Amino acid sequence: MPQPPPPLASPLWRSLRAYQIFGANTEVGKTVFSTLLCKAAAARTTGRGVAFLKPVSTGPDSEADDRWTTQADMYAPLRLPVVLVGDSRLGGISQTISAFESLRMRGYDVESVVLFKEDKYQNFDYLSEYFAEHHDVPVAGVIEPPERKSSLEDDVRAMAKYYEEQSQAKNTGDVISHLDKRHEQRIASLDSMASQALEKIWYPFTQHSLLTPKDINVIDSAHGDYFQTLAPSSSSSSSQNDSLLRASFDGSASWWTQGLGHANPRLTLAAAYAAGRYGHVMFASGIHRPALELSSTLLKGMNSPRLDRVFFSDNGSTGIEVALKMGLGAAKLRYGWAKEEKLGIVGLKGSYHGDTIGAMDCSEPSGYNEKVEWYDGKGHWFDYPTVLCIGGKWRVNVPEELRQALGEDADFGSLSEIFNVQGREQKGHHIRYEAFIRESLERLVKQGRRFGSVIIEPVVLGAGGMALVDPLFQRALVNVVRKSPDLFRKPGAAVEETSSDPNAWTGLPIIFDEVFTGLYRLGRFTSSSFLNTYADISVHAKLLTGGLVPLCTTLASENIFQSFSSQDKTDALLHGHSYTAHPVGCQVALESLNDLQKMDQDGSWDWAKSQGWKSSEASLTSGQSSTNVWSTWPRDLVEDLSRQTDRVSGIWALGSVLAIHIKDASGSTGYFSNAAQDLRDTLIAGDSEGANGSWNVHCRVLGNVLYLMAGQKTTEESIAQISSELRKGLQA
Numbered sequence: 024m025p026q027p028p029p030p031l032a033s034p035l036w037r038s039l040r041a042y043q044i045f046g047a048n049t050e051v052g053k054t055v056f057s058t059l060l061c062k063a064a065a066a067r068t069t070g071r072g073v074a075f076l077k078p079v080s081t082g083p084d085s086e087a088d089d090r091w092t093t094q095a096d097m098y099a100p101l102r103l104p105v106v107l108v109g110d111s112r113l114g115g116i117s118q119t120i121s122a123f124e125s126l127r128m129r130g131y132d133v134e135s136v137v138l139f140k141e142d143k144y145q146n147f148d149y150l151s152e153y154f155a156e157h158h159d160v161p162v163a164g165v166i167e168p169p170e171r172k173s174s175l176e177d178d179v180r181a182m183a184k185y186y187e188e189q190s191q192a193k194n195t196g197d198v199i200s201h202l203d204k205r206h207e208q209r210i211a212s213l214d215s216m217a218s219q220a221l222e223k224i225w226y227p228f229t230q231h232s233l234l235t236p237k238d239i240n241v242i243d244s245a246h247g248d249y250f251q252t253l254a255p256s257s258s259s260s261s262s263q264n265d266s267l268l269r270a271s272f273d274g275s276a277s278w279w280t281q282g283l284g285h286a287n288p289r290l291t292l293a294a295a296y297a298a299g300r301y302g303h304v305m306f307a308s309g310i311h312r313p314a315l316e317l318s319s320t321l322l323k324g325m326n327s328p329r330l331d332r333v334f335f336s337d338n339g340s341t342g343i344e345v346a347l348k349m350g351l352g353a354a355k356l357r358y359g360w361a362k363e364e365k366l367g368i369v370g371l372k373g374s375y376h377g378d379t380i381g382a383m384d385c386s387e388p389s390g391y392n393e394k395v396e397w398y399d400g401k402g403h404w405f406d407y408p409t410v411l412c413i414g415g416k417w418r419v420n421v422p423e424e425l426r427q428a429l430g431e432d433a434d435f436g437s438l439s440e441i442f443n444v445q446g447r448e449q450k451g452h453h454i455r456y457e458a459f460i461r462e463s464l465e466r467l468v469k470q471g472r473r474f475g476s477v478i479i480e481p482v483v484l485g486a487g488g489m490a491l492v493d494p495l496f497q498r499a500l501v502n503v504v505r506k507s508p509d510l511f512r513k514p515g516a517a518v519e520e521t522s523s524d525p526n527a528w529t530g531l532p533i534i535f536d537e538v539f540t541g542l543y544r545l546g547r548f549t550s551s552s553f554l555n556t557y558a559d560i561s562v563h564a565k566l567l568t569g570g571l572v573p574l575c576t577t578l579a580s581e582n583i584f585q586s587f588s589s590q591d592k593t594d595a596l597l598h599g600h601s602y603t604a605h606p607v608g609c610q611v612a613l614e615s616l617n618d619l620q621k622m623d624q625d626g627s628w629d630w631a632k633s634q635g636w637k638s639s640e641a642s643l644t645s646g647q648s649s650t651n652v653w654s655t656w657p658r659d660l661v662e663d664l665s666r667q668t669d670r671v672s673g674i675w676a677l678g679s680v681l682a683i684h685i686k687d688a689s690g691s692t693g694y695f696s697n698a699a700q701d702l703r704d705t706l707i708a709g710d711s712e713g714a715n716g717s718w719n720v721h722c723r724v725l726g727n728v729l730y731l732m733a734g735q736k737t738t739e740e741s742i743a744q745i746s747s748e749l750r751k752g753l754q755a
């Protein structure tokens with residue numbers, strides 16, 4: 024089978040300069056200007072060649088090379104500096120400005136506009152002023168070529184004379200000088216960025232004293248799943264002939280946000296449209312189409328009888344704070360707790376719901392919060408069984424301390440079998456879980472603990488170390504809490520009336536933090552579906568906007584919503600960010616969700632599902648399709664790597680996430696372990712043998728866990744290439 028080409032590096036060399044000529048229209052003189060610029064450049068580069076390439080033909084079917092993508096989109100990953108040939112004819116001003124804007128919106132640097140100077144429409148005069156004033160881009164005018172002669176010979180002679188004269192004209196020379204200057208500036212800027220960053224930036228989740236310039240990922244641009252980063256060899260003396268940039272797979276999906284590809288033109292256009300139509304508009308007591316349509320799309324996609332209302336905020340952390348206010352507020356009201364009777368949350372060990380202090384307080388004490396002055400963990404965090412592939416077997420691992428209550432580790436034939444929660448319930452697997460949870464809660468309540476909400480990340484605990492939780496345990500937790508209002512009401516308080524609303528919360532409001540796990544990250548619209556249950560409050564961000572802009576939504580049931588309704592203004596949910604429901608985010612989210620849902624429906628992920636995940640297991644008797652639990656990462660990759668038991672303690676893959684738990688010789692795990700660092704360094708060093716330069720995999724680790732997160736548009740070829748790097752990296 025022919026090998027797919029390695030990921031594409033944007034071409035940028037110290038000596039060789041490459042430019043792209045775009046025309047604002049047909050017949051504007053692309054060939055003439057290309058010839059003039061090549062001749063002018065050749066005159067300056069004694070002994071070195073100047074080459075010109077017309078990569079594709081357009082036009083009618085019989086002449087066109089490609090009809091499926093615009094050329095502006097097709098070449099975008101190369102991000103060559105652009106010379107735009109403007110249109111000097113009637114209508115040419117708007118043609119030229121539109122072309123410029125379309126290129127700029129796609130991330131091109133239009134360095135120079137060139138066009139014919141002619142007297143009738145005088146577009147040159149207008150455009151020179153326009154581009155100088157609005158974009159600081161120089162416009163060069165060149166006299167028009169001579170009229171076509173009747174004889175070919177005369178015509179060739181006249182054009183040769185024209186090219187000779189105009190390539191030496193000052194205006195043409197100025198274009199080349201300007202391009203040279205901009206080239207030098209671009210490289211100088213890339214060269215100095217890392218050291219400047221060390222002086223000016225305060226990085227997130229980074230110990231600066233350990234940081235050197237070489238640790239800083241200098242990103243020139245990004246496209247699809249790849250950053251274009253400054254290659255380590257770029258500063259060496261041999262670099263005159265090496266591309267300064269290399270493709271770097273964005274292995275953390277830019278901190279779990281990326282789904283539809285960097286610089287996705289549809290999302291960019293959606294953002295530009297909303298910015299152009301609204302900018303940002305105040306949302307309290309207002310409404311705009313993008314927010315309303317997004318709310319309907321989200322609620323419909325969640326398909327939950329318990330979710331009716333959408334509250335907008337900025338990012339996952341703030342969306343969680345909103346959810347906590349909703350859940351704790353509703354519980355306090357229902358059970359009649361006084362203001363000073365503080366309520367805690369029920370959660371899971373290692374959970375992490377955001378970096379703001381309220382969100383931190385619902386995580387157990389850990390390295391993340393131990394030095395945060397105001398941190399005050401408020402809750403109980405259950406330990407739980409996790410799922411890992413170990414030595415080729417899919418296993419539910421029960422922590423040592425829980426074995427007496429929950430039983431021993433159990434092996435399953437596949438991940439799908441573990442996720443068949445209804446099938447496992449029919450076999451009674453949940454009974455010990457439920458008993459353990461009920462007994463633990465009873466004990467805590469007897470000790471005087473009070474709870475106001477359950478908050479969990481369905482299935483995967485992200486920042487807590489990419490732990491894949493046994494979904495049956497989380498389902499048991501939800502079910503026990505819902506069946507146990509007796510544990511949560513204020514002692515001595517009258518038993519509350521049963522609500523006529525079948526979807527009213529019972530026990531405690533259940534909050535699902537789907538910020539990382541939802542919206543197809545794990546292969547499904549909502550990760551709650553893995554638990555086969557519905558939340559009362561559900562938080563969504565990250566993939567919500569396909570990876571372009573921050574936005575968060577907290578969805579709630581009508582019943583929760585009504586808890587805040589009274590004649591007293593202070594009973595309302597007094598919360599609202601300045602950029603609440605910003606139209607740009609809403610429009611981008613709408614576009615993202617539509618695209619993701621379309622991909623789900625049209626079988627875009629069939630290639631991934633058929634990589635070993637689509638099997639017909641006899642155990643799947645409850646109408647649950649085995650293909651519902653699948654990953655972008657091939658099953659044989661996961662199972663093969665899991666057999667490297669000398670280095671790997673376990674591995675799992677679900678949706679676009681692959682998590683490798685590396686053994687730590689010192690026995691320590693968690694964020695402060697360094698066990699996964701070697702593998703990360705190997706992947707970052709990259710494949711130096713790529714045909715058009717080296718490429719690498721940029722990723723982050725969570726202590727002893729190295730995870731890779733593909734996008735929802737990542738191709739089978741990319742996954743195969745990265746899988747091969749991973750196999751090599753683990754053997755190294």
Ligand SMILES: CC(N)[C@H](N)CCCCCC(=O)O
Binds near residue numbers: 339378724
């Ligand atoms: C990205 C995100 N949701 C959280 N704010 C940070 C999670 C911890 C990541 C730590 C790291 O990458 O070093």
